[in-house]
Amino acid sequence: MKLAFCVEDDTDEEVFRILLSRVWKTEVVAEDLRFRRGGWTKALQLAPIIAKVAHQRGLDGAVFAIDNDGATPTHLPSHQDAVPGCRLCELRTAARIQEPLSWPRPDLPPLRYVFAVPVQTIETWLLLARGHDFKGQAESLGRDPNGRAKLKKWLYGMEHPDRDTMRSATLPLAEAFDLEALAKVSPSFAAFLSQLQ
Ligand SMILES: [Zn+2]
Numbered sequence: 001m002k003l004a005f006c007v008e009d010d011t012d013e014e015v016f017r018i019l020l021s022r023v024w025k026t027e028v029v030a031e032d033l034r035f036r037r038g039g040w041t042k043a044l045q046l047a048p049i050i051a052k053v054a055h056q057r058g059l060d061g062a063v064f065a066i067d068n069d070g071a072t073p074t075h076l077p078s079h080q081d082a083v084p085g086c087r088l089c090e091l092r093t094a095a096r097i098q099e100p101l102s103w104p105r106p107d108l109p110p111l112r113y114v115f116a117v118p119v120q121t122i123e124t125w126l127l128l129a130r131g132h133d134f135k136g137q138a139e140s141l142g143r144d145p146n147g148r149a150k151l152k153k154w155l156y157g158m159e160h161p162d163r164d165t166m167r168s169a170t171l172p173l174a175e176a177f178d179l180e181a182l183a184k185v186s187p188s189f190a191a192f193l194s195q196l197q
Helices: 010-024 039-056 087-095 098-102 122-129 145-156 163-176 179-185 187-196
Strands: 002-006 061-065 112-116
Touching: 002 010, 002 039, 010 061, 010 122, 010 163, 010 179, 010 187, 039 061, 039 087, 039 098, 061 087, 087 112, 112 187, 122 145, 122 163, 122 179, 122 187, 145 163, 179 187
Parallel strands: 002 061, 061 112
Antiparallel strands: none
């Protein structure tokens, strides 16, 4: 299965690719997009382009993921329309998937579009997955730059890890952690998981 990834950086792409492969029990390959990535604002800009690229190139779909970073409100299933301030709603609105979903796709299954917004960041998910004890306050950290620096320090051992350090801390973890156990302690991960099932 080949997907386009609209994410904040290359490590996020690899983590989500592994998670999707595990849940769908099939190899997921990332389409080589050659867009310059740069945080969540850039991902919002690229979202409608990547949604269409998935159709144009005959891919199986696309994944859109950005960190919540303290944005409020956090997403709820009751958010029917785009709720201002909610990053998941903003991401869905930005991607405008209704357009490519309405285009013909003869001989191919319907496009799959997946949305995820880890609260507060993907480091929160991975630390919880690794068994880090947040003392019940996992989502209160990472709302500001200081908190996000702390999350990085805990996960990678430093605030500004290079790519190899990030890969070696995240990829073996993503391959192996208990998905259902993380869903029990992270509502944003539970929402991601239920969307895939
Ligand atoms: Zn929302």
